[in-house]
Amino acid sequence: xxxxxxxxxxxxxxxxxxxxxREHPDLFRVVGLAASNNWEELLEQIREHKPxxxxxxxKELADRIKLNCPSDVTVLYGQEGACExxxxxxxxxxxxxxxxxxxxxxxxxxxxxxxxxxxANKETLVTAGHIVxxxxxxxxxTIIPVDSEHSAIFQCLQGExxxxxxxxxxxxxxxSFRDLSRDDLKQVTVEQAxxxxxxxxxxxxxxxxATMMNKGLEVIEAHWLFxxxxxxxxxxxHRESIIHSLVExxxxxxxxxxxxxxxxxPIQYAxxxxxxxxxxxxxxxxxxxxxxQFEPVDFERYPALKLAYECGRAGGTMPTVLNAANEIMxxxxxxxxxxxxxxxxxxxxxLAKHVKSAQPSLEEILTVDQWARNEASGV
Numbered sequence: 547x548x549x550x551x552x553x554x555x556x557x558x559x560x561x562x563x564x565x566x567x568r569e570h571p572d573l574f575r576v577v578g579l580a581a582s583n584n585w586e587e588l589l590e591q592i593r594e595h596k597p598x599x600x601x602x603x604x605k606e607l608a609d610r611i612k613l614n615c616p617s618d619v620t621v622l623y624g625q626e627g628a629c630e631x632x633x634x635x636x637x638x639x640x641x642x643x644x645x646x647x648x649x650x651x652x653x654x655x656x657x658x659x660x661x662x663x664x665x666a667n668k669e670t671l672v673t674a675g676h677i678v679x680x681x682x683x684x685x686x687x688t689i690i691p692v693d694s695e696h697s698a699i700f701q702c703l704q705g706e707x708x709x710x711x712x713x714x715x716x717x718x719x720x721x722s723f724r725d726l727s728r729d730d731l732k733q734v735t736v737e738q739a740x741x742x743x744x745x746x747x748x749x750x751x752x753x754x755x756a757t758m759m760n761k762g763l764e765v766i767e768a769h770w771l772f773x774x775x776x777x778x779x780x781x782x783x784h785r786e787s788i789i790h791s792l793v794e795x796x797x798x799x800x801x802x803x804x805x806x807x808x809x810x811x812p813i814q815y816a817x818x819x820x821x822x823x824x825x826x827x828x829x830x831x832x833x834x835x836x837x838x839q840f841e842p843v844d845f846e847r848y849p850a851l852k853l854a855y856e857c858g859r860a861g862g863t864m865p866t867v868l869n870a871a872n873e874i875m876x877x878x879x880x881x882x883x884x885x886x887x888x889x890x891x892x893x894x895x896x897l898a899k900h901v902k903s904a905q906p907s908l909e910e911i912l913t914v915d916q917w918a919r920n921e922a923s924g925v
Contacts, residue, residue, distance in 0.1 A: 551579070551637040554641075562810050566825070580601040582644075589611060599620040642663055645669075650670045654678065663689045672868070675770035691771055694791075708773060734886045739886060765855060849894075862902045896925055900918070
């Protein structure tokens with residue numbers, strides 16, 4: 547039986563992970579749950595899954611949890627609490643799904659404790675990829691990607707040598723505004739942006755999908771996960787979200803992973819790897835006409851993706867600034883402070899002010915991250 551801790555248990559990925567656990571109670575035991583502010587939903591999760599340890603954002607929320615949950619559950623809070631959930635001795639698998647760079651520290655702690663990582667938090671590798679991957683190698687820790695695109699690549703690489711890869715192709719739905727021009731985007735609303743055509747996701751990732759920053763972050767994540775150059779990582783628009791990504795080998799053979807757009811599939815694959823077990827999800831129906839469309843990505847239409855490639859190639863602290871500025875701009879858009887198109891232009895303005903550090907330490911990364919957030923809040 548796999549004993550798991552879920553970082554970000556009340557978010558979209560966390561809840562779908564618990565769906566998988568619920569379907570296979572004989573395979574998984576929930577040891578720890580870490581959430582942010584949704585303490586009421588966390589309480590429901592505690593009552594159903596009976597973890598040993600939980601964490602929330604603040605002491606006030608932790609006190610509320612303590613009043614309403616069994617006394618044998620350890621209740622903590624803040625970053626230290628999330629780290630304790632990640633390194634609990636009864637846990638052997640950590641599903642890292644905290645939104646944003648807040649997932650970095652707990653994931654690093656879990657790696658140092660020797661836990662297998664199911665990584666659904668791409669910002670961890672975008673912010674500090676060289677540190678995370680070096681730590682994983684040092685502690686002989688396996689990182690299994692949970693993002694649908696990286697899970698697809700991971701699956702397509704099974705039994706293959708990564709040195710025989712010519713390139714990988716990350717597919718992108720195009721997001722909520724894929725049929726709109728740049729001019730059309732001037733007046734779009736938050737509600738429209740959150741209406742993704744294919745996937746059910748959290749707010750931040752849905753906005754990132756609309757700007758295509760999500761794909762840009764995935765490009766940087768793929769660089770670190772699979773040891774590929776940025777010239778080996780391409781993107782293609784694929785409206786149906788059925789092919790989740792492809793790997794092209796030097797002999798020009800392409801291997802793709804297909805399936806319905808259901809995040810429980812890559813979540814369960816990470817949890818059960820290298821085995822596969824039954825999952826109650828609708829399969830592709832080949833008795834019906836199945837159309838698969840592909841289009842090249844227009845960098846003029848999606849400048850956020852171009853920015854991500856540029857920052858990834860620049861390396862050092864540039865991806866850290868990109869990610870931090872993007873998190874703030876998405877939050878400001880969701881709060882109605884800035885229009886949609888300003889997300890990209892204001893991120894670019896923050897990047898223009900930054901002087902890159904080529905080989906940053908963790909302390910430098912944290913300093914730069916905070917600097918970028920302060921700049922993004924005022925630009």
